[in-house]
Amino acid sequence: MKRWFFAGLVVTLAALALYPMQGTGYGVRTVLQLFMWIALAQSWNLISGLTGYVSFGHVAFFGMGAYTAGILVTKLGWPWLLACLAGGVMAMVLALVIGWPCFRLKGPYFAIAMLGLNEVLRVIVSYFEGLTGGGSGLSMPTLLHASVPIYYAMGLTALLVTGLTYIIITSRFGLRLMTIREDEVAAEAMGIDTFRYKLYAFLLSAAGPGIVGGLAARDQGYIEPMSVFPLITTITMIVMVLFGGKGTIWGPVLGAVLLFTFQEIVWARFIYLHQLFFGGIIVAVVLLMPRGILGVLQQKYNLPRTI
Amino acid sequence: MFVITPAMVGQVVISGLLAGALYAMVALGLGLIFGVMRVLNVAHGSLLMLGAYTTFWLFHWFGLNPYLSLLVSMPALFVVGVVLQSLLVRRVVDAPELSSLLLMFGVGIALVNLTQLAFTSDLRSVEYLTGSFVLGPFAFSKSRVIACAFAIVITAGAFWFLQKTRLGKALRAVSQSREVAQVCGVNVQRIHMLAFGLASALAAAGGTLVAVMVAIQPEMGQVYTFKSFLVIVLGGAGNYPGALVGGLLLGLVEQLSSLFLTTQVNEAVAYVLLVLVLLVRPTGLFKGRAS
Numbered sequence: 001m002k003r004w005f006f007a008g009l010v011v012t013l014a015a016l017a018l019y020p021m022q023g024t025g026y027g028v029r030t031v032l033q034l035f036m037w038i039a040l041a042q043s044w045n046l047i048s049g050l051t052g053y054v055s056f057g058h059v060a061f062f063g064m065g066a067y068t069a070g071i072l073v074t075k076l077g078w079p080w081l082l083a084c085l086a087g088g089v090m091a092m093v094l095a096l097v098i099g100w101p102c103f104r105l106k107g108p109y110f111a112i113a114m115l116g117l118n119e120v121l122r123v124i125v126s127y128f129e130g131l132t133g134g135g136s137g138l139s140m141p142t143l144l145h146a147s148v149p150i151y152y153a154m155g156l157t158a159l160l161v162t163g164l165t166y167i168i169i170t171s172r173f174g175l176r177l178m179t180i181r182e183d184e185v186a187a188e189a190m191g192i193d194t195f196r197y198k199l200y201a202f203l204l205s206a207a208g209p210g211i212v213g214g215l216a217a218r219d220q221g222y223i224e225p226m227s228v229f230p231l232i233t234t235i236t237m238i239v240m241v242l243f244g245g246k247g248t249i250w251g252p253v254l255g256a257v258l259l260f261t262f263q264e265i266v267w268a269r270f271i272y273l274h275q276l277f278f279g280g281i282i283v284a285v286v287l288l289m290p291r292g293i294l295g296v297l298q299q300k301y302n303l304p305r306t307i
Numbered sequence: 308m309f310v311i312t313p314a315m316v317g318q319v320v321i322s323g324l325l326a327g328a329l330y331a332m333v334a335l336g337l338g339l340i341f342g343v344m345r346v347l348n349v350a351h352g353s354l355l356m357l358g359a360y361t362t363f364w365l366f367h368w369f370g371l372n373p374y375l376s377l378l379v380s381m382p383a384l385f386v387v388g389v390v391l392q393s394l395l396v397r398r399v400v401d402a403p404e405l406s407s408l409l410l411m412f413g414v415g416i417a418l419v420n421l422t423q424l425a426f427t428s429d430l431r432s433v434e435y436l437t438g439s440f441v442l443g444p445f446a447f448s449k450s451r452v453i454a455c456a457f458a459i460v461i462t463a464g465a466f467w468f469l470q471k472t473r474l475g476k477a478l479r480a481v482s483q484s485r486e487v488a489q490v491c492g493v494n495v496q497r498i499h500m501l502a503f504g505l506a507s508a509l510a511a512a513g514g515t516l517v518a519v520m521v522a523i524q525p526e527m528g529q530v531y532t533f534k535s536f537l538v539i540v541l542g543g544a545g546n547y548p549g550a551l552v553g554g555l556l557l558g559l560v561e562q563l564s565s566l567f568l569t570t571q572v573n574e575a576v577a578y579v580l581l582v583l584v585l586l587v588r589p590t591g592l593f594k595g596r597a598s
Contacts (some may be wrong), residue, residue, distance in 0.1 A: 107404035108347035120578040275420035282413025
């Protein structure tokens with residue numbers, strides 16, 4: 001079973017790595033977006049799936065990365081790859097600044113603080129026009145055929161974040177995070193410095209969206225406050241993780257693939273019903289399948305938590 | 308250079324208190340649900356939005372006085388709240404916080420999207436009261452003064468209900484200890500429904516009152532969810548009179564920040580205030596309970 005799984009994984013990765021040689025521009029862009037969603041969902045899973053602290057404003061890190069990369073590329077002429085990495089670093093800095101006060105908060109307090117953070121960043125970005133272009137946004141110099149390098153960069157990011165999740169879930173660090181999720185008071189009583197571990201998880205969780213934000217900005221060539229801080233991006237991450245199974249390694253990937261495919265094939269035709277579907281899925285998953293698809297399978301077939 | 312005169316400060320302080328009374332009323336609803344069942348209703352703003360639309364359509368179709376529509380919007384949303392509680396929220400009250408939070412989040416965006424489908428995202432307004440009262444050096448928009456008056460009356464009514472009536476006392480008892488209340492013969496399920504209904508009615512009242520002042524659109528509620536949360540944090544979660552002070556404080560801070568900075572950064576200032584308060588006093592400025 002395990003051997004087949006890894007064989008399948010290697011074949012899939014190889015196919016994805018070779019795809020741009022055969023694929024059309026549209027196909028490459030579509031897979032690139034799927035990579036983006038996997039990386040984002042997986043990052044949300046790192047903090048919210050493992051610790052139970054719901055981050056309602058995770059797109060803030062995405063936006064932070066997009067603007068960092070955008071500013072570095074346009075104002076200082078940095079190469080885009082380096083600028084995107086800097087976006088990841090800045091997202092981690094933001095996570096540290098906001099995590100320091102906010103992880104003293106429990107459950108719902110944290111959730112709303114994160115929701116507020118995203119709205120505030122949007123206001124701030126619109127306000128500092130000199131640096132960010134304000135409401136009229138930032139345009140980056142366009143590169144022809146840049147999709148392929150961004151495809152690989154995005155794919156690598158998704159892979160790394162998933163690998164990171166694997167390492168964390170199978171480590172003592174991950175166990176500590178899950179202890180916090182199950183019973184924070186007990187975790188503290190056992191001598192776990194919960195504040196520190198939550199903060200570490202949060203920092204790791206912010207890096208992915210920061211890099212992804214930079215790459216997405218580079219891919220689109222244009223950013224503005226409304227397009228990089230949309231609540232719907234956070235919602236999409238949440239729905240993907242819930243759907244696949246929160247707190248698992250492959251759940252976010254499964255959720256991202258299913259939801260993204262569904263979105264591309266079906267929902268594109270019902271664009272106005274998009275959010276209704278999301279809302280409906282959240283309600284249905286919370287009430288009927290709180291552990292997601294993988295969670296249900298785990299329980300039913302007594303699988304290890306390392307899936 | 309821009310000079311700030313005492314009269315301007317006075318104006319801003321009074322405007323802040325006017326806005327604050329409204330915040331306090333809306334936040335009291337959020338605080339009730341949180342206090343009674345430890346559920347943070349992130350759909351609170353969406354319920355407020357429904358209240359605003361109720362008022363708009365009654366005004367638009369029947370020319371009903373927007374303030375009279377309180378008599379429709381509050382009972383209507385009370386029913387919506389009770390239904391939400393008995394169909395959905397009931398199932399997650401004892402689940403981890405994550406579940407109820409996400410559930411209400413899902414309900415909230417579904418409500419917003421349904422409203423979009425039904426009424427489009429066009430900005431709408433209830434053109435009813437314009438102009439201001441002028442009092443010496445001060446001028447106040449009429450709609451704000453009247454909204455504040457209604458908010459005070461409705462909040463006072465809610466407090467009277469909580470303090471004096473049997474049901475209100477039962478509700479406070481459940482928010483102190485569900486088990487003890489149950490042992491004393493309180494029907495906890497019924498109290499939960501009552502709390503959700505009341506909270507939704509308070510949100511609806513907020514929606515009706517702001518309908519006269521701001522543009523109505525499906526996503527208008529989100530900012531009120533955030534503000535209400537801020538208010539109950541300032542006041543101390545579970546401390547109902549604290550919500551009142553928290554609301555006034557938020558109104559003041561917002562108005563003062565728009566005097567000394569710009570209106571654009573209002574939200575950012577409120578956010579910084581939230582983080583600072585939580586940092587210094589996680590239980591709120593007044594005695595509340597940590598979650």
